[in-house]
Amino acid sequence: MKSSSPLARIMSVPGMPMTFVLIITVVVFQMLNPVFLDASTLGNYITNGIPIILITLGVAIVIMGGGIDLSVGTVAGLSAGMTMFAFVNGAPLAVGIAVGCGTGLVFGLVNGFLVAYLRINDFIVTLATLNIAAGLLVVLTQVQPLQGVDVPGFPELTKSDVFGIPTSLLIAGAVFLIAQIILAKTVLGRRLYAVGISSQAANVAGVSVPHVRLMSFAASGLLAGLAGVLLASRLGAVQAFLGIGYEFIAIAGAVIGGITLAGGSGNAWAALVGGFFLVTLQQGLRLNNVDPVYFSIVTALAIVFGVVFERQVRRVILRTALQRTSALSDQRATTAAASARSAAAKSSEGNDDEK
Amino acid sequence: MMKSRTLDIATVSRNAWERLVVDPTLGVISLLVIFSLIAAFAFPVFYAGNNIYNLVGSSITVMILAIGMTIVLISGGIDLSVGAVMALCAGTAASVVKLGAPLWVAFLCALLVGVIAGLMNGFLVTRVGLPDFIGTLAMLGLASGVLYIATQGVPIIGYMTSEYYVIGGLEPLVGPVTLPMVVALVLALSAGWLLSRTRLGTHFFAVGSNAVAARQSGVSVRWVKTQAYVISGVCAAIAGVILAGRNNNVPADLGTGYEIQAISAAIIGGASLMGGRGRVLGAVLGSLTLALAINIINLAGVPSSFQKIVIGAILLLAVIANYLSELARNAALRRRAKRDSQASSLERTKKEI
Numbered sequence: 036m037k038s039s040s041p042l043a044r045i046m047s048v049p050g051m052p053m054t055f056v057l058i059i060t061v062v063v064f065q066m067l068n069p070v071f072l073d074a075s076t077l078g079n080y081i082t083n084g085i086p087i088i089l090i091t092l093g094v095a096i097v098i099m100g101g102g103i104d105l106s107v108g109t110v111a112g113l114s115a116g117m118t119m120f121a122f123v124n125g126a127p128l129a130v131g132i133a134v135g136c137g138t139g140l141v142f143g144l145v146n147g148f149l150v151a152y153l154r155i156n157d158f159i160v161t162l163a164t165l166n167i168a169a170g171l172l173v174v175l176t177q178v179q180p181l182q183g184v185d186v187p188g189f190p191e192l193t194k195s196d197v198f199g200i201p202t203s204l205l206i207a208g209a210v211f212l213i214a215q216i217i218l219a220k221t222v223l224g225r226r227l228y229a230v231g232i233s234s235q236a237a238n239v240a241g242v243s244v245p246h247v248r249l250m251s252f253a254a255s256g257l258l259a260g261l262a263g264v265l266l267a268s269r270l271g272a273v274q275a276f277l278g279i280g281y282e283f284i285a286i287a288g289a290v291i292g293g294i295t296l297a298g299g300s301g302n303a304w305a306a307l308v309g310g311f312f313l314v315t316l317q318q319g320l321r322l323n324n325v326d327p328v329y330f331s332i333v334t335a336l337a338i339v340f341g342v343v344f345e346r347q348v349r350r351v352i353l354r355t356a357l358q359r360t361s362a363l364s365d366q367r368a369t370t371a372a373a374s375a376r377s378a379a380a381k382s383s384e385g386n387d388d389e390k
Numbered sequence: 391m392m393k394s395r396t397l398d399i400a401t402v403s404r405n406a407w408e409r410l411v412v413d414p415t416l417g418v419i420s421l422l423v424i425f426s427l428i429a430a431f432a433f434p435v436f437y438a439g440n441n442i443y444n445l446v447g448s449s450i451t452v453m454i455l456a457i458g459m460t461i462v463l464i465s466g467g468i469d470l471s472v473g474a475v476m477a478l479c480a481g482t483a484a485s486v487v488k489l490g491a492p493l494w495v496a497f498l499c500a501l502l503v504g505v506i507a508g509l510m511n512g513f514l515v516t517r518v519g520l521p522d523f524i525g526t527l528a529m530l531g532l533a534s535g536v537l538y539i540a541t542q543g544v545p546i547i548g549y550m551t552s553e554y555y556v557i558g559g560l561e562p563l564v565g566p567v568t569l570p571m572v573v574a575l576v577l578a579l580s581a582g583w584l585l586s587r588t589r590l591g592t593h594f595f596a597v598g599s600n601a602v603a604a605r606q607s608g609v610s611v612r613w614v615k616t617q618a619y620v621i622s623g624v625c626a627a628i629a630g631v632i633l634a635g636r637n638n639n640v641p642a643d644l645g646t647g648y649e650i651q652a653i654s655a656a657i658i659g660g661a662s663l664m665g666g667r668g669r670v671l672g673a674v675l676g677s678l679t680l681a682l683a684i685n686i687i688n689l690a691g692v693p694s695s696f697q698k699i700v701i702g703a704i705l706l707l708a709v710i711a712n713y714l715s716e717l718a719r720n721a722a723l724r725r726r727a728k729r730d731s732q733a734s735s736l737e738r739t740k741k742e743i
Contacts, residue, residue: 103523155709156663158468158523162650163709166702173695275695283527296521328538335531342520 043352049293050305052348053341057312064319071322078201082193082269084314085207086111086262090281091288091310092214092303093255093262097157098289099218100251101231101298105161105282106146107259109168112278114138114263116172119181119273128188135264136257142168143256144249151248165282173275182272192268203265210261214254215303227251231298287334288313291341313337418658418675425682433689441685443566447559449681450570451476451629451636455648456655456673457574457581458625463656464585465618466598466665467515467522470649471529472626475507477645478533479630481540484640487549493557501627507533508623512616526619530649538642545641549634558635570632574674577628581621582670594618598665647698654701655680658708680704 045051064071071077090107097104118135126134146164150157175181193203218224229237230247238244267273292309294301316337317330429436436442455472462469479500486496507529514525555561559568585591593614596604605611634640657663658679659672680701687700 149706149710153710153713155713159653159657159663159705159709162653163702163705166650166698166705170696170698170700170702173698174693177693177695283531286524286527290524296524326539328535328543330535331531331538332535335528335535338524338528338531339514339518339520342524343518346519 040355043355046348047352048304049295049301050308051293052345053292053305053308053312056344057308057315060312060315060319064315064322067319068322071319074199076318076322078196080314080318082201082203083318084311085193085203086266086269087281087284087288087314088307088310089207089210089258089262089265090285091292092211092306093258094282094285095289095292095294095301095303095306095309096214096218096227096258097251097255098286098294098296099231099298099301100227100248101234102150102157102248102251103161103286103296104146104252104255105158105286106142106164106168107255107262107285108278108281108283109165109172110139110142110256110259110278111263111266111281112273112276113142113168113172113175114260115267115270115277116175116181116263116273118264118267119184120175120179122184122186122189123179123181128186131186131189132264135267136260139256139258139260139263140253141256143253143259146256147249147252150252151245169276169279172273172277176273176275180272189268190271193265194269203269206261206265210258211303211307218302223247223250228299231300233299283331284313284334285310287338287341291337293341293345295345309341418660418672418679421658422675422679422682425679425686429682429686429689433686435689436685441689445681445685446571446678447568447636448685449677450559450574451633452648452651452655452680453574453674453677454577454625454629454632455652456659456677457577457670458622459652459656460659460661460668460670460673461581461585461594462618462622463661463663464598464666464668465594465615466601467615467618468526468653468663469511469619469622470523470526471507471511471533472622472629472652473645473648474530474533474537475504475623475626475645476630476633476648477640477642478507478537479503479627480634480637480640480644481537481546481630481642483631484546484549484634485540487551487554488546493551493553497631500631501624504623504625504627504630505620506623507626508620509616511619511623512612515619516612516615534642534645537644541640541642543642545639547639550638554635556635558632558637560636570636573628573632577625578670578674585670590614590617595666598667600666650705651677651680651701654705654708657705657712660712662712676708 061072090111093107094104114135117138118131121131121134142164146157146161149155149160191202192206193201195202197205218227226237226242226247227250229240229242230244234244237247263278266277270277288310289301289306290296290309291312292301292305292307294305294309313334316333317327320330320333321327426436455476459469459472482503483496483500486499487493510532511526511529514520514528515522518525520528550558556563556569559570561568563569563572585594593604593609596607596609597611597614601611604614630645633644637644655676656668656673657676659669659674659676661668661672683700683704684697687696688694
C-alpha cells in the first residue's frame, strides 16, 4: 500500500468511500429542499436516527468478528419496553436505564453463548431470539400499557442539548469513540479482527475464539439495549411491534458503510456512516414528500448499490496499485536490463563483436 | 449423494437407539409423536371434531414454502424473501382475478412473479456476488415494498369466486381432501423425486456440500444455485395463490413472519445451514410439527401473542437437538472406527498366528 497515492490510501479505509457518498447525498437533499439542514430539522433527524445507528454499530461489531446478529432490532424494542415497564412500576431513572441495557446484554450473552460455545449457527440462533424478543414485547404490552410515566430526567436523554448539541448525539459520539478505541487499540479488538479473518488461524495463534465471539455478541446486545433506552426516551410510549425491521436497516447500514460480511475488516466509522446514510435517505425522502412505503425498496436497492460500490472502489484501488507496482517493477527491470547491457557492453569492449 | 450423506451412520449402525439419535428425520418423527401424545393426554379436544384436519390445513402454506426452502438450503443458500414474495404473488393473483381475467391467467401471472423473484435472487447472489442472506434480504425489502405501494396499505378484497374457495381449501375437493393438500403432496413428491433421482438434484447436494469441488467437476454452480432460488420462488407463488384463497383478503403484510416459519420447518426437518443436507420429508414433517406446537398452545389457552416466542423456542430447540445429534454422530463414528481398528488388528494377530 505504500506505493499507492494518498487518495487510494484514504479510499481503502472502510467507510471512507461511503463518507463521500453521504456528503453528496446531504448536498443533493439540501439543494432539493433547503429546510433539510435547518437547525431544528437537523437536530430532530439526528436524534431520530441515533438508536438505529447504535444498533448498526452492534451488528457491525458482530460482522467484523465473522458472525451475524439478526436479533438486534427486536431486542432494542424489548429493551425499550423493559425500561418503560420498570418506570411504570416506579423505578428511579438509573434503575430503568440499567434494566433496559441489562435486557440487551442478557440477550447478547445468550446469543453469544449459543453461537460461541455450543457452536450453533449464528444466523439461526439470532433468528430465534429475534422472535423470542418480539414475542416477549407483545406479552409485556399486554401485561401493562407501557406509557404515561413521568420520570424526571428521562425524556431529557433525547430532548435536551448541551451547547446546542443534542444529548443523545453526545452519548452516541462517546459510544462510537469507545468502540473505535476498543477495536483499534486493545487486545480484544485486534483479536476480534483476527477471529473475523480466520477463526482457525486465530485459534492456532492462541486466541480464545469462543470468548471473543461471546464478547462481540454481548457488545451488540448491550448497544441494542442502549438504543432501546433512547427509543423509549424519545417515544415516551412503547407499542407492541417496536423494533421489528430495524435489523434490516442496521445490517443494510453496516454493509453500505463498507463492512464486508466475510468479517475481519471494518471500523466504527463505517458503521456510523452507513447508518447515517440510510437515516439521511429516509429523512430526505420524507422532506421531499415521498411516500414512506418506498423506503424499504430504497433500502433494498441501497444494499445492492453499497456492496457493489464498495467492491468496485476496492477493485479500482487494487488495480491502480497493481499497475503501479508492475510499472515500477517494469521500470526496475528495464533499468536493470539496461545497466546489465551496458555492463556487458563494457566487459565485451575489448572482445570482438558478438552480434 | 443424499443417501451417503444423511444415512451414513444410520445404515451402518445396527443399534436402533443410535440410529434414532443420528437420523434427523427420525428425530422429527419422534418429536411429532411425543407432541401428539402430550396433546392427546392433556387435551382430549385434540382428537375431537376437525381439530387435526384444521391443523393439517393450516400447515400447508408453510409446508410448501419449506419444501422450496429445503432445496435452497441443500444448495448452500438461504431464502429470506419467501414470505414477501409469497405475499406479492398472492396480491398479483388476487388483483388479476379482480380485473376479470380467468383464474388460470391469474395463476400464471403469480407464477411468473415467483419465477422472476427467484431469478432476481439468483442474479443478486451468483452474479452480483451478494451473500445469500443479504441478497434475499434485499429481495424481501423489494417485494414487500412493491406490494405496499400497489395496495397503498389497503387489503385487496373482492376476488373470492366460488372456484377460489376450493383453491384456498375452504371448500373440500373430494370428501375431506382439499385441493391445497393435493398440491402439497404433489409438490413434496416431485421435490423428493427431483432431489433423489435427477441430475439437478445431485447437483444441488454437490454445490451445497462443496461448491469448489462441484465447479471443478464441471457443475455450473451459479446456474444450479439460481435454479434452487427459482424453485423456491415457484413454491412461494403456489403458496401465495393458496393463501390468498384461505385468507379471503390480501393485506400488504400477509407474508411477514412466514420466512422464519419456513426456515424453522426445514431446519427441524434436518436441513443444515451449511448446505448439502436436507430432506423433503423432513420439511413436511417439520411444518406439521410447527403447526402442532401452535395448535397445542392454542388448546392450552395460551394467548396467541405467545406464538412468536414458541416458534423461536422450537427453532432453538431444533438447532440444539441438531447439535446434540451431531455429537452423537461423531461419537458413533469414533466408536465404529475403534471397533473396526480393533477387529482388523485382531485379524492381523490371527493371521500372524
